Amino acid sequence: MIKFLDLQKINAQYRELLIQKSTGLIDSGWYVQGQMVKQFEEELAAYCGVKHAVGVANGLDALTLILKGYLQLGRLNPGDEVLVPANTYIASILAISESGLVPVLVEPDLQTMNLDVLAAKNKLTDRTRAILNVHLYGRVSWSEELSDLLAEKNLLCIEDNAQAIGAIFKGKKTGSLGDAAGFSFYPGKNLGCLGDGGAVTTNDDELAAMVRILGNYGSQKKYHNEVKGVNSRLDELQAGLLSVKLPFLDAENARRREIAQRYLKEIRNDKLQLPQDPANETEHVWHLFVIRTENRSQLQEYLSGKEIQTMIHYPIPPHKQPAYSEWNNHSFPITEKIHETVLSLPMSPVLTDQEVDEVITAVNNY
Structure with missing residues (x-):
């Protein structure tokens, strides 16, 4: 049988390294928000060419926390419209709904199966504030026309980069093209952990700080809760395993x-x-x-x-x-x-x- 995706064989290549990393974690006694998460965040930010990477629990949370971060910062408001490709995986749309924003479905380009910029233009209203742009199947969804539209209408652009880590547009990696990006490290992704995991990348200092606060119960100081947050943190073990696999x-x-x-x-x-x-x-x-x-x-x-x-x-x-x-x-x-x-x-x-x-x-x- 030719498997569609042989995860056992993929991870067997790194078995000894993964075991060493896991053993190191067990021996450390520090299992949440420790050095392995910090190290992987730094490595991911450097890989993507951005200032910040924030580990979160999964790819859906990554997108949701970006949008909720913008709401907290006043750059989005409840009821604002976010354009999103109609053929994406439902997680992209769930993130918008969960954040109290309005998803507006846009027909894709049939050839690329990514966002059709002309179709997006035709969906703009006076309530449109952002585009959630999905790099579907691993193909970059970006163009000069999209950049021009974002600038002309002063729209935020959030990349759904769950499927395209490492993809490049004119020398820049996905995850660094828009204002912020959400990643999934679900086991079947190009960079997959051995469970659930996700991350947010951005060059925006305020957004990165807010995403980190929101994902840690709304707190940056223990027992001091600034906003209504959730528990969405990249697991220390998964971060360590991702650090093993990222160089490959x-x-x-x-x-x-x-x-x-x-x-x-x-x-x-x-x-x-x-x-x-x-x-x-x-x-x-x-x-x-x-x-x-x-x-x-x-x-x-x-x-x-x-x-x-x-x-x-x-x-x-x-x-x-x-x-x-x-x-x-x-x-x-x-x-x-x-x-x-x-x-x-x-x-x-x-x-x-x-x-x-x-x-x-x-x-x-x-």
Whole structure:
């Protein structure tokens, strides 16, 4: 069986280092908000090229705390509108709702499956204050047109960087392009821990301080609570394990690009539409390799018969979910087409050349 993502094999590469780091933590006697979190925050900030990184409990909390931080600082107000791609994973939208802000869904570009800037312009109102820009599937969602729009309308830009750590736009890494960014270190991400984890990056001193306060019960001094916060802190153990894996991230992303280039060059089947290849291959870190086909169930069943695992990211769009029943009758035809036709092929840095050969051969023979 060719696994869609072999997490055991990925982490086995670093087994001894992970054990050493875990043993060091056990022996230290300091298990929350210690030196391992501080070290990883410094490493992540340096990697992304920003002033601040703040560890939090997970990727959803990262986005939520950014938005709540802006509310506390008065840069957003309850009821303000935040534009967000309609085809994103629902977590991006949940963060907006949870913060008392209004998510406004924007149809994506069908080719990149990222934010369509023209469509975003058409959704602007006098209540629009921010764009939550998602680097979906590992592809950078950024352009000069987006920068111009943000400047012209004085909008905040929050990057959802859960899937694109290490991706680059004109020499700058994702996580440093907007005003702030949220990261997820869920095990299946390009940089994954062995549990849940997340972080916020920003160059904004005030926002970084507020995110840290909000994630620590609203406190920066023990038993002194300045604001109504939550408990959302990156676990000391997970921070240590992420510090082990971060130095290998660029090499793993490079392997993902090698596999993606083979798929793009060698898959030849007119029943499929392959993802668009960016002009600069270092932009994309290929968290997922997502094809589109009108016969998705048939193809998935066929590949399963060949012992090749695939996944659907994502089968149901947010506006069709019961959680957002108020949108269930709304029509987003591009988003719906994407969710009805996407299929993710195996993609991980530990796929062997032989396994890639087998995937390509099977897809071409379909």
